[in-house]
Amino acid sequence: xxxxxxxxxxxxxxxxxxxxxxxxxxxxxxxxxxxxxxLVEGPPEGDGLLALAADPGxxxxxxxxxxxxxxxxxxxxxxxxxxxxEWVAIRWALAHGAAVRFVDLPAAHSLALAAAARGERADEExxxxxxxxxxxxxxxxxxxxxxxxxRWWEDVVEHRxxxxxxxxxxxxxVLAEAMTALRETxxxxxxxxxxxxxxxxxxxxRSARKEFGDGVAVVCGAWHVPALAARTTLTADRALVKGxxxxxxxxxxxxxxxxxxxxxxxxxxxxxxxxxxAHLFQAQDRPVERWMTKVAGVLRDADRPVxxxxxxxxxxxxxxxxxxxxxxxxxxxxxxxxxxAVMCDGADLPLALVHDALVVGGALGEVPDGAPAVPxxxxxxxxxxxxxxxxxxxxxELDLDLREDTDAARSLLLHRLRLxxxxxxxxxxxxxxxxxxxxxWRLRWEPELSVRIAEAGTxxxxxxxxxxAKAEAEARAATTLTEVTALAERCLLAGxxxxxxxxxxxxxxxxxxxxxxxxxxxxxxALARSLRYGDVRATDTSALGxxxxxxxxxxxxxxPAACTGLDADSAEAMRRAVDEVHGAVAxxxxxxxxxxxxxxxxxxxxxxxxxxxxxxxxxxxxxxxxxxxDPGVPPVPPGLRARWAAVLRKLSSRDxxxxxxxxxxxxxxxxxxxxxxxxxxxxxxxxxxxxxxPPDAAAWIDGFLQGASGGGxxxxxxxxxxxxxxxxxxGVPGDTFTDVLPLLRRxxxxxxxxxxxxxxxxxxxxxxxxxxxxxxxxxxxxxxxGPELDGARADAVLPVLRLVLGAERxxxxxxxxxxxxxxxxxRRGVERS
Numbered sequence: 001x002x003x004x005x006x007x008x009x010x011x012x013x014x015x016x017x018x019x020x021x022x023x024x025x026x027x028x029x030x031x032x033x034x035x036x037x038x039l040v041e042g043p044p045e046g047d048g049l050l051a052l053a054a055d056p057g058x059x060x061x062x063x064x065x066x067x068x069x070x071x072x073x074x075x076x077x078x079x080x081x082x083x084x085x086e087w088v089a090i091r092w093a094l095a096h097g098a099a100v101r102f103v104d105l106p107a108a109h110s111l112a113l114a115a116a117a118r119g120e121r122a123d124e125e126x127x128x129x130x131x132x133x134x135x136x137x138x139x140x141x142x143x144x145x146x147x148x149x150x151r152w153w154e155d156v157v158e159h160r161x162x163x164x165x166x167x168x169x170x171x172x173x174v175l176a177e178a179m180t181a182l183r184e185t186x187x188x189x190x191x192x193x194x195x196x197x198x199x200x201x202x203x204x205x206r207s208a209r210k211e212f213g214d215g216v217a218v219v220c221g222a223w224h225v226p227a228l229a230a231r232t233t234l235t236a237d238r239a240l241v242k243g244x245x246x247x248x249x250x251x252x253x254x255x256x257x258x259x260x261x262x263x264x265x266x267x268x269x270x271x272x273x274x275x276x277x278a279h280l281f282q283a284q285d286r287p288v289e290r291w292m293t294k295v296a297g298v299l300r301d302a303d304r305p306v307x308x309x310x311x312x313x314x315x316x317x318x319x320x321x322x323x324x325x326x327x328x329x330x331x332x333x334x335x336x337x338x339x340x341a342v343m344c345d346g347a348d349l350p351l352a353l354v355h356d357a358l359v360v361g362g363a364l365g366e367v368p369d370g371a372p373a374v375p376x377x378x379x380x381x382x383x384x385x386x387x388x389x390x391x392x393x394x395x396x397e398l399d400l401d402l403r404e405d406t407d408a409a410r411s412l413l414l415h416r417l418r419l420x421x422x423x424x425x426x427x428x429x430x431x432x433x434x435x436x437x438x439x440x441w442r443l444r445w446e447p448e449l450s451v452r453i454a455e456a457g458t459x460x461x462x463x464x465x466x467x468x469a470k471a472e473a474e475a476r477a478a479t480t481l482t483e484v485t486a487l488a489e490r491c492l493l494a495g496x497x498x499x500x501x502x503x504x505x506x507x508x509x510x511x512x513x514x515x516x517x518x519x520x521x522x523x524x525x526a527l528a529r530s531l532r533y534g535d536v537r538a539t540d541t542s543a544l545g546x547x548x549x550x551x552x553x554x555x556x557x558x559x560p561a562a563c564t565g566l567d568a569d570s571a572e573a574m575r576r577a578v579d580e581v582h583g584a585v586a587x588x589x590x591x592x593x594x595x596x597x598x599x600x601x602x603x604x605x606x607x608x609x610x611x612x613x614x615x616x617x618x619x620x621x622x623x624x625x626x627x628x629x630d631p632g633v634p635p636v637p638p639g640l641r642a643r644w645a646a647v648l649r650k651l652s653s654r655d656x657x658x659x660x661x662x663x664x665x666x667x668x669x670x671x672x673x674x675x676x677x678x679x680x681x682x683x684x685x686x687x688x689x690x691x692x693x694p695p696d697a698a699a700w701i702d703g704f705l706q707g708a709s710g711g712g713x714x715x716x717x718x719x720x721x722x723x724x725x726x727x728x729x730x731g732v733p734g735d736t737f738t739d740v741l742p743l744l745r746r747x748x749x750x751x752x753x754x755x756x757x758x759x760x761x762x763x764x765x766x767x768x769x770x771x772x773x774x775x776x777x778x779x780x781x782x783x784x785x786g787p788e789l790d791g792a793r794a795d796a797v798l799p800v801l802r803l804v805l806g807a808e809r810x811x812x813x814x815x816x817x818x819x820x821x822x823x824x825x826x827r828r829g830v831e832r833s
Contacts, residue, residue, distance in 0.1 A: 014222030057368030275361030571658035663703025
């Protein structure tokens with residue numbers, strides 16, 4: 001063991017935050033000097049938490065979080081990694097029985113100063129930017145003739161291997177001399193807060209020297225070393241820190257990540273390659289060889305052929321590049337160039353994989369249970385363990401089956417956290433089933449969420465109570481009906497029965513006072529979606545169903561009048577509202593009994609395929625347009641579906657209604673079987689008649705085709721509708737054609753390429769000739785189509801469809817029996833194909 005070196009005064013160890021070479025040098029210096037006390041740059045409020053650094057459950061990277069208790073969003077972090085000099089100093093002091101303390105400006109003052117700076121920021125943005133802040137490493141690298149500060153620092157510090165018997169304190173002495181020269185030239189580099197911080201550090205250092213004599217070591221940023229060594233009076237230092245603003249603060253340890261270390265955070269100590277630095281700190285010998293072995297493992301996991309020969313060659317190339325560039329050790333740049341050339345064949349894509357997995361890394365620290373935390377954080381941690389939801393930093397998708405108790409509880413937790421603005425999970429579209437019993441989430445844990453949790457802790461001590469309290473507050477503060485309906489949907493998804501009464505009262509109040517049909521139409525879909533969760537989540541939605549039923553009734557009454565006298569933008573917004581209400585009505589009501597196949601009238605070509613949904617497995621008796629809901633299903637107004645169909649008929653037939661709305665209403669009626677092809681063709685003929693202005697006619701076509709499933713296919717299968725559109729288009733005057741062209745281009749661009757190609761071929765061929773006629777005096781039917789359904793051709797594929805829909809045929813079950821009238825349109829489509 002090396003005998004302790006006698007200390008003549010405090011040992012000032014100037015470092016660069018998060019540097020493996022600095023960390024090794026600090027450990028060597030402490031081992032040599034063996035100080036009685038170690039002072040570390042950080043907030044003194046964290047002194048009571050330093051003992052946790054020796055806890056087996058503490059695993060870096062971690063960060064000391066300080067936040068204002070009255071404003072948790074006002075917070076600051078002091079991150080530390082395994083290779084951080086401050087972390088090494090703390091662990092050394094705890095292992096050797098030395099006192100350890102933080103000596104930076106208290107967080108109570110620094111947070112208060114940060115809050116004051118917020119108010120000054122607007123004025124500062126209006127002023128000139130001024131000179132850029134001084135980069136000490138950049139100045140020193142330039143003086144050394146190196147244009148890359150990072151590379152220069154790695155060569156002289158991080159990659160430095162001390163010679164046997166060398167003085168372990170010598171590097172810090174040299175660095176202190178360099179920083180002293182910089183401070184003599186540049187002063188505080190334009191940051192007046194440094195003077196206050198350094199005055200407080202000197203006060204803490206004086207206090208420690210009184211207690212421990214000269215056996216004191218200080219680990220701080222190298223920039224502060226000259227200020228701590230300067231001779232100042234006690235009175236002068238006290239004057240600098242007197243009268244500072246102050247706030248009540250809370251301090252705790254929180255997990256950190258390598259990805260966050262790669263950004264500028266905390267005290268601005270962001271580094272570009274935390275994974276590489278961690279490797280340098282851990283690999284005491286042969287770091288390049290060990291690094292290339294790790295890279296080979298990552299690439300092999302990605303199914304790239306990398307052999308031991310590749311590793312050997314990459315190491316040789318990296319060392320050769322370092323020698324050519326005059327570097328003492330192959331750095332990350334040389335290693336990356338060697339990997340690109342030898343293992344990646346010059347490709348950047350696999351290199352990006354290495355950068356993400358190794359250079360930056362996905363390490364996430366851990367904090368022991370004994371660390372202080374707000375009650376909300378403790379409750380969240382308990383639920384994460386119970387539900388086996390580990391807060392991992394990388395993105396990952398989580399598929400939930402809400403019929404399972406554990407998955408349902410996970411969904412509730414994630415929805416409640418979103419309501420509390422803790423965006424741990426984000427709902428995404430899943431690749432599997434689209435039923436309401438399935439959810440897919442993308443999870444990503446960020447250290448900043450610890451601040452969000454501290455902020456949310458003001459609402460309650462558990463996730464449930466906090467989410468309930470915040471939902472009630474948002475319901476009382478909401479000013480629009482749309483806000484309340486969205487909140488009601490979120491409350492149902494989050495399972496907040498305690499908040500629903502307040503939200504329902506606010507919803508009823510806003511709905512009663514709001515007479516704008518457009519806003520009512522925006523609110524209804526959210527309510528309808530919410531009602532779908534009653535079966536899976538076992539949530540009582542009866543009150544919500546009553547409000548939704550009232551909104552639907554008011555929309556049916558007021559919508560026709562609201563769709564008249566609209567400009568183009570308002571008409572498009574109303575078209576979207578009609579679509580949304582149509583979908584909402586389908587959710588609120590059980591499907592109607594199957595409509596009988598429309599009678600083929602004289603002149604009616606073969607009907608187009610229907611897009612109406614499959615009927616309910618237990619349809620109501622014929623004649624009851626809205627069957628009575630099962631017990632527990634929210635009530636809906638009797639005849640709502642029939643009433644909505646009547647509204648669509650009004651919209652489709654009124655000339656005062658905007659063209660895009662009339663066209664959309666016509667298409668919805670056609671898809672639902674509310675009108676036949678003959679009626680649809682009649683409405684199209686009226687809309688495209690010569691007396692209608694071309695822009696209005698183009699808007700009708702846009703509403704009829706845009707956004708509708710199979711819009712272009714409808715024209716492909718029904719040449720009479722295509723002929724109407726083609727005849728109208730060829731008759732548009734040249735002076736107005738340029739006005740309608742953009743709208744038509746947008747409409748038909750939504751069709752699939754094959755559909756557009758087929759439409760072009762049909763238009764070029766022109767009207768079909770010699771086709772069979774439907775009856776006396778009628779026009780020819782499109783080629784290949786008969787006037788009646790070819791039952792033999794349609795029935796031929798029914799066994800295959802039964803196989804697809806179910807292995808066994810259940811007599812009378814509409815999901816498998818395709819012979820009934822309710823499947824007339826399906827059989828008709830089968831016959832065509």
